[in-house]
Amino acid sequence: MSWPLLVAAVAFALVNGANTGATLLSVTHTLDSVGHLLALLLLALGVMAGPWLFGTAVAARFAQKLLPGGGGERSELSMLVAVVTTLVVVLALTRMSVPTGLTLAFVGSLAGVGAASGAGVPWGSVLVVLGTMALAPVLGALIAAAVVAGLARRLHSRHVSRSLGRVHAVCFPALALGYGASDGQKMLAIAAVALGLSSSAGGDAVPAPAPLLVATGVLFALGSAIGHRRMSRRLGRGLLPVRPLYAVTSEIATTGALLGSAGVGAPAGVAQTLTGSLVGAGASQGLGRVRWPQVSAIAVAWLVTLPTTFGLSAAVTGGLRVGGVW
Template identity: 40%
Template sequence: MTTTIALFVTAAAFVLVCGANDGASLLAMAVRHGSGSAVPVLLMLTTAVAAGPALFGVRVARTFTDGLIPGDSGHPALFFLCGAAAALVLVLLLTWRGIPTSITLAVLGGLAGAGSGLGERPQWERLGLVLGIAAAAPLAGAAAGFALGRGARRMPTAAGMPRLVRGAHLVAFGCQCLAYAANDGQKMFAVAAVASAGRVGGSLDTPPALAPAVVVALVFAAGTVLSLRRVSGGASIRLLAARPWQIASAEMASSTAVLTSAALGAPVSMTQTVIGGLVGAGASEGGRRVRWQFAVPLVTAWGVTLPAAYAAGLLAGLLARGVTA
């Protein structure tokens, strides 16, 4: 019973923090660069999150619940609880200290650390593959952003170009919402499913029903609204004095990279891939267009979040092992 309650509390807090970090970052960039006012854009993002499992399945979510945890684990629910809770605490601490972070990296590191602390053997091969794809996604976003940016610059101007660009923004942001729902956002459903089932194996054999999916999306939206002002001047906003076509290029580039990763079942960070797309789109006009100092958080997140999350998960696993011994 105690583990079940702890899982529910962890799940609710985790989804709220995902909204505060991921959702607010995506929404802030969309609103700032003309994809629309906050309310319809937030509705678009929330709807995509709720519909994501039904549209795309739960392959990425199952990577969290089953792909990184050994099938013969003696304490699978405790394994997952320790990893998710460690990731949540770490993200809150790093955010409070102003240190760039990634929830996806924190969960991956936290699960690996928790497994080691509980005396289990995490699926290191699978984890290495997932981390490799996660590292490649921002680079793929940058390459696609550069190509799309070059192509957009060659488009002939027309009297109705501003309307076309605004339309492109809406389409690109819609693709971005779907990509987030298909990939990065599925970590929320992984945590929620384990909390609901009270176990790991088989907790996500099928996509969640509509009602639980809507609840997750609404909690995510609440976190987005609560944190929107805090992230409105984030690194992705300050990375370059972006032209409208560069933002649309970056959104489409990041969507393509993240959807491709989803097809492979590998969770990647949407916000990091967006930064890669922005770098590529800005560099299509020359390297000096990019304020490279604001790309440093992407590297910092890997250098700090992953090892710190492993250490936090390891500590949580050791403590849980001592209590249950």
């Protein structure tokens, strides 16, 4: 067991909640059918139940296929460098109000460690993950556009809020579960490596004992509660005015994309998928509804994130090799 990596895993779960979990909460703040405390509980339960119901193939992708080191202390050090680099870059960009994706940063960090450590970059797995992350927002946008068209015809003006509230009450738990089945498993992967569990299950699985899942869910929910207010303010000046119809639609579309990505054992990147879903929902009722400069800024930030984390983690790894630590 690696105590430094375990501490980093706790920090990662909190920061992940403050970014991704708070985003999931903020998109639905226009609906009151699921209260704030209940939403936090559902997010925690989704993180806990997702790996149990859908397997841990996504966690195995991070802990076994993307992680260099070959097991043991070298893998723990590789993961520690990748996690710390990811946190530094994401927190720095967040402080500068630059949007970024935690999963994309993490993939870049793992690849940078592999390139500089001499272990090599598993380009096959990297391309599968990046391909899934690129496809998911497009799929989310298409699903959202179709759902908006269908709901808009069927909802009557007098009962819109009530009807959308009922849909939200079903969709938000499904979204939390989809997150736990896909993108949320990077937290499980880090903790499993820290505890020495990642190599004990081989193949396409990572052990997920109940105490570990509960701890991860609680930390994620706590981070979500901490970051919710900040993310709500940012969302209001973001892609588009988030109407209840768009919020529910983005939940449906993002859930579909997340569950689809879990089926291929790769994370979808919930921030990117949710962004694509919101853009698809708004654009389906008129391109002018979307604040396209904001969309462009987010796209540029994502393009910057991957090479930044790759370069920084490679530099740190190279320094450790020169210093004889590696």
